[in-house]
Amino acid sequence: MIKTLLFDFGDVFLNLDKAATFRELNKLGLNDFSSEMIQQNQLYEMGKISSEEFVNFYTNKIPKSSSEDLVKAWNSILLDLPKHRLEFLQQLKEEKKYELILLSNTNDLHISWIKENIIDFAEFKACFDAFYLSHEINFRKPNVDIYEFVLEKHQLRPKEVLFVDDTQENTETAKNLGIHTWNIDPKSEDIVHLFSIKSKLF
Template structure:
């Protein structure tokens, strides 16, 4: 029986256009990303770089890029947060049947955008028993260590835990630790249909 539900944020609650940042950067004649840049992306998600250092890395590699242009391109991935998902989450919290945890790979620039553009972000955050952002805990999916951290922090049993994420690598890693998973397809599925789509777990 599931007692804890761990949710990803992007493309579970917040709609994303994952190709948008690459598309926007191509408008600035940026199409190839070195391993150094990709590593900096990962480090930034883990909170190992400040936003200023991160933006500076891109600007030093691509001098044609202004800080404003980069930030706009970086945030192009973020779309909207349909309010019916907040209603679903609030109902889950009200029922009190499950421990609710958010576990998201994200970064300060994206979270700043969310805080500025999603009026109900604090209401959303307050629905959870724990709210883990990768840059705050210096861990990121799909490393096993991030799931082990959450399990240990809350004394969770994997067989009583469901993890919902749209990225196959992330759900695969969780499943390797015997956590139940739903690799949600944002193009055809909605988290509000959880108890229909994954009814066998409940």
């Protein structure tokens, strides 16, 4: 029996344009993400470097860009939070059948943009019993330690948890720990259909 619903944020609730960041950085003069850049991105997601350090790193790599250009390009991935998904989540909270936890790989620049531009963000966050952002807890998916952190902190039994994420690498790690998973396809599936798509678990 599922007792806890563990949700990703981007492309589960919040719509993303995942190609946008590179597309906009490319306009500024970036031709490809180097291994060093990928490492910096991951460190930033884990809160290991500050936003200032992160932006400075990229301005050094793309000399003709400004800090403002880079922040705008970095945040271009973020789109909107559809009302029907918020209403679905609010209904779950009201019913109180499940513990609701958010577990998201994100960073300070993205969350700052979301707080300023997504008018329902406070209502969204209020629906969860726990709200974990990678840069605040210093773990990131798909590393196993982020799942162990949540399981241990909430004394969860993996077989009683359903984890929903749009990245297969993330759901595979969770599955290996015995957690039920739904690797949602944001192009053809919607979180509001959770109970019909995963009906065998409920």
